[in-house]
Amino acid sequence: MKTKQLGNSDLFITPVHFDATAIGGSAWEQSAAAIHRALELLSRISQTAVTVLAVVLVAVIAWFDYVTGDFSLALFYLVPVVLATWYAGRVTGWFIGVLSAAAWLVGDPALSHSYGHPLMPYSNAVMLALIYGIVAQLLSTLHRLQAELQERVERRTASLAEVHHRVKNNLQIISSLLMLQAEKLSNAADKAVFDECRERIYSMARLHEQLYSSGKFSDMDFAAHLREMAEMLVRSHTPQGCILALEVRTDPVAVDLDTAVTLGLIANELLLNALKHAFGGRPAGRLTVELHGGNSNQMTVRDDGCGLPPGFDARKNPGLGLELVLGMTRQIRGEAKIENDPAGGTCIRIFFPPLKTAKTEPQSKPTYHD
Numbered sequence: 001m002k003t004k005q006l007g008n009s010d011l012f013i014t015p016v017h018f019d020a021t022a023i024g025g026s027a028w029e030q031s032a033a034a035i036h037r038a039l040e041l042l043s044r045i046s047q048t049a050v051t052v053l054a055v056v057l058v059a060v061i062a063w064f065d066y067v068t069g070d071f072s073l074a075l076f077y078l079v080p081v082v083l084a085t086w087y088a089g090r091v092t093g094w095f096i097g098v099l100s101a102a103a104w105l106v107g108d109p110a111l112s113h114s115y116g117h118p119l120m121p122y123s124n125a126v127m128l129a130l131i132y133g134i135v136a137q138l139l140s141t142l143h144r145l146q147a148e149l150q151e152r153v154e155r156r157t158a159s160l161a162e163v164h165h166r167v168k169n170n171l172q173i174i175s176s177l178l179m180l181q182a183e184k185l186s187n188a189a190d191k192a193v194f195d196e197c198r199e200r201i202y203s204m205a206r207l208h209e210q211l212y213s214s215g216k217f218s219d220m221d222f223a224a225h226l227r228e229m230a231e232m233l234v235r236s237h238t239p240q241g242c243i244l245a246l247e248v249r250t251d252p253v254a255v256d257l258d259t260a261v262t263l264g265l266i267a268n269e270l271l272l273n274a275l276k277h278a279f280g281g282r283p284a285g286r287l288t289v290e291l292h293g294g295n296s297n298q299m300t301v302r303d304d305g306c307g308l309p310p311g312f313d314a315r316k317n318p319g320l321g322l323e324l325v326l327g328m329t330r331q332i333r334g335e336a337k338i339e340n341d342p343a344g345g346t347c348i349r350i351f352f353p354p355l356k357t358a359k360t361e362p363q364s365k366p367t368y369h370d
Contacts, residue, residue, distance in 0.1 A: 054080035062103035090140035097132025171205035223250035270301040278305025304345040
């Protein structure tokens with residue numbers, strides 16, 4: 001048994017579109033990335049270093065205040081207060097706030113001549129210290145809430161990963177039990193039924209494994225799973241004596257877990273059906289698998305085999321595999337088109353809604369074309 005598989009460079013064609021707004025967007029992304037790197041660097045340095053940096057900023061702002069005598073510079077003292085509070089804690093933020101108020105008080109020698117009452121500058125400095133202290137208190141509370149939320153998210157992520165890991169292990173146990181039971185059977189047809197069930201279970205187990213390995217549990221890119229499944233099934237189910245070329249063309253298509261499991265089972269049935277019926281007794285063949293996104297996502301399984309028999313009606317005489325495909329297509333509110341390819345062979349297309357509308361669109365029945 002030989003299998004010919006096309007390389008990645010032959011299978012993927014990525015369209016490139018020029019956008020006039022790309023330059024502006026790129027500049028904004030670069031600025032945001034620079035700010036993100038700076039914040040990451042600040043999070044790595046010690047609290048002492050952050051405190052020293054805040055004190056230096058206070059000194060610089062006080063110097064400008066001394067030179068210009070501008071009252072509005074009091075607003076700029078919020079920068080070291082925020083920096084110290086966020087990265088060094090509430091107490092440090094209060095300290096920098098008091099220091100900023102004192103620097104504002106002594107940084108402007110003309111204050112005593114600007115107010116009618118000699119104590120007015122000092123009362124203003126106390127008000128500034130209180131304002132800076134309130135800002136530090138609010139920021140420290142926000143930072144604490146963010147840390148608690150992050151901790152909850154990490155615990156939830158770890159719990160979900162553990163759940164998917166256990167589900168995958170349980171599915172593998174079921175697959176092993178089916179394999180042990182199949183070994184006791186003497187009828188080849190019965191063994192084939194058990195093997196098909198094991199393939200379906202393996203498809204679901206791999207999805208759960210990919211989910212807990214990636215750490216993303218809300219959605220996943222189905223393209224990688226589809227490619228892996230197609231290559232695995234072709235390696236294990238290519239008819240003996242047939243050189244089969246597998247061609248996979250996929251776009252990134254995000255789906256939720258329920259849709260991914262259902263699509264995986266549909267793809268598994270379509271691929272097994274093609275490998276079982278399309279290439280028997282042939283020296284060579286081609287199997288094409290496609291996945292494209294858009295307003296309506298589309299998954300296609302096409303072979304160049306003998307095609308559908310004359311008068312075939314999927315609604316009247318579906319086998320178990322095709323019946324599963326049609327039922328699961330309805331489950332994801334999709335549409336199935338089963339027809340003979342004009343170039344020869346069978347072409348089955350599954351249309352299903354994108355992730356954002358998959359749970360809101362009304363259910364539609366699949367259509368069939370002979």
